[in-house]
Amino acid sequence: MRKQYTPLQLPHTDILPEIVEPLLTWYRGQSTLRCLPWREEVTPYHTWISEIMLQQTRASAVIPYYTRFLEVLPDIASLARCDDELLMKLWQGLGYYSRARNLKKAACQIVEDFGGQMPADFAALLALPGIGRYTASAIGSIAFGLPLPAVDGNILRVTMRVLQCGEDIAQLSVRRAVEDALAPHYPSGEDAGALNQAFMDLGATVCLPHGAPHCALCPLGRLCLAYAAGSAEQLPIKVKKSKRRIEQKTVLVLRQGRALALMKRPEKGLLAGLWELPNLPGHLTEEELRSWLAARGLHALTITRLPDVRHIFSHVEWQMQGWEVELSAPEAVVAEDDSPLVWASPEELADTYSIPSAFQYFLHQKS
DNA sequence: TATACGTGGAG
DNA sequence: TCTCCAAGTAT
Known part of the structure; x- marks a missing residue:
């Protein structure tokens, strides 16, 4: 036996x-x-x-x-x-x-x-x-x-x-x-x-x-x-893992004067509890972006397309299209999923808010 | 047992 | 560009 x-x-x-x-x-x-x-x-x-x-x-x-x-x-x-x-x-x-x-x-x-x-x-x-x-x-x-x-x-x-x-x-x-x-x-x-x-x-x-x-x-x-x-x-032998899934995102660099909009990520899951730039699933056209802004009462002074960014995690890949938007006046803004936007000064961005590397490309790029 | 969980360096 | 992977853990 x-x-x-x-x-x-x-x-x-x-x-x-x-x-x-x-x-x-x-x-x-x-x-x-x-x-x-x-x-x-x-x-x-x-x-x-x-x-x-x-x-x-x-x-x-x-x-x-x-x-x-x-x-x-x-x-x-x-x-x-x-x-x-x-x-x-x-x-x-x-x-x-x-x-x-x-x-x-x-x-x-x-x-x-x-x-x-x-x-x-x-x-x-x-x-x-x-x-x-x-x-x-x-x-x-x-x-x-x-x-x-x-x-x-x-x-x-x-x-x-x-x-x-x-x-x-x-x-x-x-x-x-x-x-x-x-x-x-x-x-x-x-x-x-x-x-x-x-x-x-x-x-x-x-x-x-x-x-x-x-x-x-x-x-x-x-x-x-x-x-x-x-x-x-x-040696050694290591069996490879499954391939990662791909997610497309539209990332927004929203500015009001010196202030930049941030949102807090959910407390569970990827990058839990960290701060991120406002972003939407899928790749939006400029028209779709304008209507998204309009629906929230946001008035854009300028809209600028930023370079595409790909960020690779171990199990997910983000394909991001970025837009920089200058807004006219301070307003109480609520994003798509009802998470409130927070307006951060450059000093707060550096000293207070923890922002994962996936978004740093957009923060460091010059406008 | 398989999968989620980040990032940056190396070949 | 792409794959691997580096002093792993939680679920």
């Missing part, structure tokens, strides 16, 4: 205990190679903020955000009581904005449940909003020395190559199998975080994706089965 659900078993896992020492040795020898601000003063709070920002985001993009964030919100208490608009402003342009909202939620929980101290416990960390298995393990190992493998894209890639494993790394079951295979070999204390960061640095600088690993420089070269077999460039 055969089991219907066999747990995923990785091949050649007997190699794994042998990679720990070479990785740690290599990492210690690389200390000047990757000077990153979150490695300067390691505290649970610093590690937490950096790990959240680094989710699906390159270190080079994170650095300025991380520095600014800690200047304004230097500790858990200040994060827990910070203004929501300020929080989103600190995150503007970084993407995945629910990360910021979850950060504040979690800070409040930490204040309430743990007296304002990050819990030094995997399950407790995992229970906080925005913290999944990877981040709980990263914080646990780096900040608290817990022996937890933090399985991210780097560890997955390195491991699949070392073991010459062709499983689909997009599958959660593979992530779990890697965790289970690595966990018994993890050290405690300082080496725990060092080992995770060694994996990540190796993945970021040597064991590179898209078929360009620098195997000759790799401390795991002697052990790596994919290198021995010449298959490192073909």
Whole structure:
């Protein structure tokens, strides 16, 4: 009789205990190679903020955000009581904005449940909003020395190559199998975080994706089965995702003197709670735009067509046509879906309102 | 398990 | 231009 659900078993896992020492040795020898601000003063709070920002985001993009964030919100208490608009402003342009909202939620929980101290416990960390298995393990190992493998894209890639494993790394079951295979070999204390960061640095600088690993420089070269077999460039296997849908929009740059019209996006979904330029589904003709304005009692002094803009998200593509409209007089305006327009000065635009990158093309263009 | 959720850099 | 993808999580 055969089991219907066999747990995923990785091949050649007997190699794994042998990679720990070479990785740690290599990492210690690389200390000047990757000077990153979150490695300067390691505290649970610093590690937490950096790990959240680094989710699906390159270190080079994170650095300025991380520095600014800690200047304004230097500790858990200040994060827990910070203004929501300020929080989103600190995150503007970084993407995945629910990360910021979850950060504040979690800070409040930490204040309430743990007296304002990050819990030094995997399950407790995992229970906080925005913290999944990877981040709980990263914080646990780096900040608290817990022996937890933090399985991210780097560890997955390195491991699949070392073991010459062709499983689909997009599958959660593979992530779990890697965790289970690595966990018994993890050290405690300082080496725990060092080992995770060694994996990540190796993945970021040597064991590179898209078929360009620098195997000759790799401390795991002697052990790596994919290198021995010449298959490192073909691994790991990742099954592609479905194609993105396309949405057409007409975006309005409405000006009354120095003021610019903004609308608040819904609290759920794409770019939740951020501010946007007024926009309509579909591509409107100038005639349709004029009647749309007229129906709202808006009198246009000038109407100017702006260059087309395409903005690509991971799962949606916006094809935007822009119009700049100068309006004659201040009026109480209600947009199509009854969301009120807000009139922002250039100063408020810069300092107060969080506007996603998708609209920045229209804001920066000269008229 | 599959999908929603941003952005910018690289090849 | 196009695809991939980078220190993932929530649902």
